[in-house]
Amino acid sequence: MTTVLRKATLGDLGLICRLRVQRTAWLTARGSDQWTVAGRGLPIEIFARSVGRALDAGETWIAEVSGEPAGTITVNHRADPGLWSLWELTDAVVVHYMIVDLRFAGERVGHRLLAHAGRIARQQEREWVRLDAWTTNTELHDYYRRAGFHLARIAGPVATGPSRALFERRTDSWDFEDAQYEASWAHG
Numbered sequence: 001m002t003t004v005l006r007k008a009t010l011g012d013l014g015l016i017c018r019l020r021v022q023r024t025a026w027l028t029a030r031g032s033d034q035w036t037v038a039g040r041g042l043p044i045e046i047f048a049r050s051v052g053r054a055l056d057a058g059e060t061w062i063a064e065v066s067g068e069p070a071g072t073i074t075v076n077h078r079a080d081p082g083l084w085s086l087w088e089l090t091d092a093v094v095v096h097y098m099i100v101d102l103r104f105a106g107e108r109v110g111h112r113l114l115a116h117a118g119r120i121a122r123q124q125e126r127e128w129v130r131l132d133a134w135t136t137n138t139e140l141h142d143y144y145r146r147a148g149f150h151l152a153r154i155a156g157p158v159a160t161g162p163s164r165a166l167f168e169r170r171t172d173s174w175d176f177e178d179a180q181y182e183a184s185w186a187h188g
Helices: 010-029 044-056 086-090 109-123 138-146 179-184
Strands: 003-007 060-065 068-076 092-100 128-133 150-154 165-170 185-187
Touching (some): 003 109, 044 060, 044 068, 086 092, 086 128, 109 128, 128 138, 138 150
Antiparallel strands (some): 003 060
16 A cells, blocks of 8 residues: 655645544543634634645645545645754644644654654754644553653643644654655655
8 A cells, every 4th residue: 555645735724623523522522622712723724724824824734645635735835833842843744734634643643744744843953743632632642652742841831732732753764765655655
């Protein structure tokens, strides 16, 4: 099974919003308040505006498996206030809105999307891939650990949002020359 990565376009905004709604319902059914308004997540309209800006800036990608959209990721150099310091942002790319379609859960689509963020970091000569995760979602924290990230810290009181668990991974920790990686990942 080949995963193809392509830059997302404004035409993908509906797909990305559907992925978010799908995942939010799944998380809610599992007892999580991640991405819900009650949990202080962005309402879908504000989420859509934010993703739209990222699409306009060319910061969002879609992973396709056998021609089917399987996930999305946004990678840039910005973070919400109070999460990462300016010096931490200077040498990193930041992951946002990584969502994998439930139909492709367990297929390592998320790992491939994160590796793409690592490739971007390497191309931009940045040492780190950093992200913030929903503070109370310990299953998500475990996922990022399995993906090679480590918990840097829980952001302090200056950060007011619900995603304050800060994870990072060194760019040089990915083996981009690995033949198996290359065989499973085609660039579109």
